[in-house]
Amino acid sequence: MSNPTVEKYNQPTGGNELPRFAGHTSFFRLPVQSDATGLDVALLGMPVDIGTSNRSGSRFGPRQIRTESVLVRPYGMATQAAPFDSFQVADIGDVAVNPYNLLKTVDAIELAVDKIVEAGAKPISVGGDHTCTLPILRSLAKKHGSMALIHVDAHADTNDEMFGEKVAHGTVFRRAIEENLIDTKKMFQIGLRATGYAEDDFDWSRGQGATVITAEECWYKSLVPTMEQIRETIGPDTPAYLTFDIDGLDPSVAPGTGTPEPGGLSSSQGLEVIRGCYGLNLVGCDLMEVSPPYDTSGNTSLLGANLIFEMLCSLPGCIRRT
Numbered sequence: 001m002s003n004p005t006v007e008k009y010n011q012p013t014g015g016n017e018l019p020r021f022a023g024h025t026s027f028f029r030l031p032v033q034s035d036a037t038g039l040d041v042a043l044l045g046m047p048v049d050i051g052t053s054n055r056s057g058s059r060f061g062p063r064q065i066r067t068e069s070v071l072v073r074p075y076g077m078a079t080q081a082a083p084f085d086s087f088q089v090a091d092i093g094d095v096a097v098n099p100y101n102l103l104k105t106v107d108a109i110e111l112a113v114d115k116i117v118e119a120g121a122k123p124i125s126v127g128g129d130h131t132c133t134l135p136i137l138r139s140l141a142k143k144h145g146s147m148a149l150i151h152v153d154a155h156a157d158t159n160d161e162m163f164g165e166k167v168a169h170g171t172v173f174r175r176a177i178e179e180n181l182i183d184t185k186k187m188f189q190i191g192l193r194a195t196g197y198a199e200d201d202f203d204w205s206r207g208q209g210a211t212v213i214t215a216e217e218c219w220y221k222s223l224v225p226t227m228e229q230i231r232e233t234i235g236p237d238t239p240a241y242l243t244f245d246i247d248g249l250d251p252s253v254a255p256g257t258g259t260p261e262p263g264g265l266s267s268s269q270g271l272e273v274i275r276g277c278y279g280l281n282l283v284g285c286d287l288m289e290v291s292p293p294y295d296t297s298g299n300t301s302l303l304g305a306n307l308i309f310e311m312l313c314s315l316p317g318c319i320r321r322t
Contacts, residue, residue: 009088012074020070026091027126028069028309033090036119040087041312044116044125045094046109049291050102051131051169053162055258057291061301062094062126064292069305079275080321081313089312092116106135106167113139113284124311126304127288129258130157130169133243136286137181144239144283148186149173150230152248152273154193154261156212158204169289177208184209186234190226190273191215191248194261215263223269227276234280242277242285242311244270246304254303256295267303274310278318285311 013029026032027043036042045062052058074084083089095112098104113136116123125136130153140147151157155170158177162168167175173189176182184205192202193215202212211233213226234240247257250264265273290304312318 009084009086010090011084015073025063025066027066028072028074028305031090033092036092036116036121038088039090039092039119039121041089041315042116042119042121042123043089043091043308044112044123046097046125046128046132047094048097048105048128048132049258050099050105051167052129052258053168053170055291055294057293058127058129058258058289059099060292061128061290061304064295064298064301065126065287065290065304065308066091068298068302069308071302072305072309076309076313079278079313082319082321083309083312083315086317086319087312087315102131103167106131110135110139114142117143122282122315123284124308125284125286126308127286127290130172130243130245130288131167132288133286134167134172134175136284137176137241138179140239140241140284141179141181146180146183147283148234148238148240148280149182149188150240150242150273150277151187151189152191152243152265152270153189153245154191154215154247154264155245155259156189156192156202156205173205183238186238186240187211188213188230190223191218191265193263215265218265218269219263223272224276227273231276231279236279237281239283240277240280242274242282242314244274244285244287244307245289246287246300247289249303254300256291256293256300257289258291258294259289270307271310274307274314278314280316282315287311
């Protein structure tokens with residue numbers, strides 16, 4: 001007997017229908033369309049790395065994550081989540097970025113997300129460097145106002161400027177706070193670590209009311225209790241956004257990134273953070289800073305694809321078989 005829910009929504013092409021190494025490349029082997037019309041969730045690439053201060057290459061992130069996502073199957077065994085039975089999802093391609101002008105690219109991203117929101121869909125964005133998150137937040141704040149934020153990263157990204165520039169991948173969350181895009185009392189930065197220039201590198205966020213959970217506070221333990229506390233603080237109704245910089249994870253599991261730092265989160269802790277967002281009113285998510293030139297095995301991109309799948313599973317309304 002056919003499943004009417006499955007017939008209603010786009011389904012990834014199965015590995016027994018077409019070999020995983022064959023066919024067109026899209027996120028999770030889903031259909032591709034030109035815009036978010038008719039979608040609940042739009043998967044959008046942001047091939048940008050001109051906001052990067054160290055190793056470039058994240059402009060190739062969306063393409064490589066699409067390639068590795070063929071190995072992700074449509075059902076979450078641990079969570080019993082079935083996102084493609086829950087939402088109409090498609091790959092709507094990449095933002096038409098300007099590789100010579102970061103500010104024009106930022107404007108193009110904001111406009112692209114505006115169109116997703118206008119279509120009634122939620123964006124899950126795949127970068128690209130972390131500069132991309134600022135225009136996403138600007139767009140979503142037009143509808144939702146100041147949002148709660150769960151931010152996984154090795155770095156606070158709260159510099160006032162970088163090389164005299166106010167917009168770059170290391171200034172994103174200072175700008176977002178200044179623009180009232182984030183409710184800092186419901187802002188959590190997880191995985192910050194390693195070296196800095198001064199003691200206040202992580203303290204600026206704290207001074208604005210945010211909670212900083214350093215990597216050292218996460219070592220050798222499950223993050224399930226931490227996420228329970230975060231959910232309790234944010235609550236189920238507050239619009240919330242999840243931004244995941246792949247360098248929040250340890251370079252032993254995610255070497256393909258521009259600014260790796262030792263002592264990061266494990267891959268299982270990364271999964272716990274995302275799964276722990278289930279129950280929040282997530283209005284969008286992103287995965288940033290995967291740099292395929294430093295990812296010779298493809299494992300960073302594969303891990304990134306799995307993290308994006310977990311984001312789909314953590315959206316409100318995702319069917320769970322329990």
